[in-house]
């Protein structure tokens with residue numbers, strides 16, 4: 290069975306910042322996203338691509354990595370995809386995905402260039418069009434059997450605010466319907482869904498609250514901008530001690546003699562269904578993966 294990928298913390302690292310690129314090797318984020326898009330000024334894109342090609346060729350980063358490219362209908366986007374093909378990260382993060390056609394173009398480009406199927410596509414949902422079409426995008430490209438490579442949706446809250454006029458505020462009250470629409474679209478097609486960044490990397494209290502909110506909303510993890518944010522994301526998007534104890538109790542209850550014929554059982558006065566058993570097994574598998582990450586760090 291392939292190892293379970295963890296999705297709790299996805300740290301964005303500007304590909305132009307050599308110090309940050311080196312530092313990213315030492316950080317405990319589950320996933321590193323090397324950014325060629327918004328974190329790199331227009332005149333610096335070529336240098337950033339060179340940095341990445343050097344990084345991957347000289348001493349390939351360990352762990353799961355993605356490269357965020359510029360929109361593919363731009364000259365930089367085309368050049369970025371050459372860097373992707375040279376570096377062969379685990380995934381390409383496509384910005385501002387608005388519709389099925391732009392996803393199709395990315396998939397076709399990878400296929401045409403013989404990119405192995407292990408290189409996945411992740412789509413940023415960060416425009417009004419993207420939110421409206423999130424389910425169509427997830428539905429069209431999530432089926433690996435049909436050649437789809439889409440593995441995750443990632444919310445871009447900064448662009449969403451900028452494009453809709455929703456004011457930046459500690460509360461995400463007006464964003465929540467769009468965030469939940471994105472969660473639902475991902476879940477409908479069995480792919481991952483990642484919450485957006487929290488810009489104020491010195492505000493630990495506000496950040497913790499937003500991590501807790503994102504986990505409660507059903508996100509698998511959070512996109513991050515600063516190493517300070519990794520620990521809390523890993524904690525909030527890991528199963529709690531109570532959840533682990535509950536999962537173990539459910540697995541044990543269904544393992545009791547006679548339970549194999551039952552779909553519903555009484556666990557200390559609460560109804561537990563077989564679907565909860567599946568959830569419990571998947572949670573315990575995640576716990577095992579988290580433990581093995583700790584053992585190897």
Ligand SMILES: CC(C)(COP(=O)(O)OP(=O)(O)OC[C@H]1O[C@@H](n2cnc3c(N)ncnc32)[C@H](O)[C@@H]1OP(=O)(O)O)[C@@H](O)C(=O)NCCC(=O)NCCSC(=O)C[C@H](O)C(=O)O
Pocket residue numbers: 300301302303308309310312313324327328415444445446447448449485486514515516
């Ligand atoms: C925001 C920052 C510019 C702050 O940088 P800085 O002032 O250098 O922070 P510190 O001095 O506190 O840094 C301490 C050390 O940590 C290293 N560092 C900082 N950030 C990173 C990072 N992201 N990855 C790796 N290492 C990092 C510094 O080099 C210091 O190291 P040392 O010298 O050893 O002490 C900066 O954090 C930053 O650039 N962050 C990432 C910005 C980014 O990637 N932006 C794009 C993603 S945001 C997004 O996608 C929004 C989305 O599209 C949307 O629409 O919502």
Ligand SMILES: [Mg+2]
Pocket residue numbers: 327384415445447448
């Ligand atoms: Mg953005």
